[in-house]
């Protein structure tokens with residue numbers, strides 16, 4: 001094993017496995033630099049369904065990277081690389097423009113209130129290279145109100161909200177966009193933050209949904225979360241809904257929207273079109 005001396009007596013050993021992981025990461029990093037230009041990156045859309053009517057009301061945009069030799073690379077693998085290299089700014093801006101054009105089409109064809117949510121990781125809030133003004137202008141050029149976009153953020157962001165973070169969140173809200181708190185229940189949420197930042201949607205993490213049975217603690221938790229969210233004026237979206245039982249329990253708990261494989265996996269825009277006509281899961 002190669003040993004690297006760190007300071008006087010601390011050694012860090014690189015095992016062959018670590019070496020290989022580092023090499024893969026390095027190669028991915030280089031590949032990611034031209035992935036956008038080479039059109040290897042695309043956006044998948046997953047429907048968000050009104051539980052009461054079964055209608056598709058929204059979609060979440062989820063990025064996909066079709067690597068020429070490695071095939072589909074998981075976002076969990078390449079988003080951190082994009083963040084470390086700063087490429088996330090360019091990718092995030094590209095996603096926003098794609099989504100804006102897509103939401104214009106679907107609002108036109110299917111539903112005037114249609115909304116698409118985009119994910120923004122904390123790293124995208126902490127640096128100041130996003131040209132939000134350009135994004136908002138792009139919406140205006142397309143004749144779209146801010147409300148056609150929701151921005152999904154995670155709990156950690158609200159906890160260490162610096163001035164940059166607060167200003168950006170405010171900029172989105174001022175442009176009429178809505179905000180969703182993603183993965184709710186997995187972090188250190190504080191209700192006061194939800195109120196302070198006027199979050200519009202709370203997304204209950206899949207971890208709670210997968211444990212749902214009629215008399216489980218997860219059911220009690222879901223009911224409590226939904227009730228609190230409603231008191232604070234938020235709508236609730238359940239993530240990772242995979243079964244009809246889960247859907248029914250969520251409805252019973254008062255949940256507003258559902259998202260998950262029961263309705264559809266994330267799919268290319270062309271396939272999403274077909275979902276509009278075949279909405280109900282049952």
Ligand code: C2E
Nearest residue numbers: 062063075076079095119120121240241242259260261266
């Ligand atoms: P997320 O925002 O929590 O997205 C939900 C993840 O759950 C997605 O994984 C989705 O495919 C998956 N999912 C949806 N329904 C079900 C279900 O019923 N069962 C199961 N088992 N999984 C379900 P995905 O697409 O691999 O994305 C992973 C994460 O990558 C996302 O988690 C998000 O944090 C991040 N991500 C994706 N696109 C973007 C992007 O454009 N920008 C940024 N910053 N992050 C992104």
Ligand code: CA
Nearest residue numbers: 060119152182
């Ligand atoms: Ca999300």
Ligand code: CA
Nearest residue numbers: 182183203239
């Ligand atoms: Ca989530």
Ligand code: CA
Nearest residue numbers: 154182183205
């Ligand atoms: Ca997540």
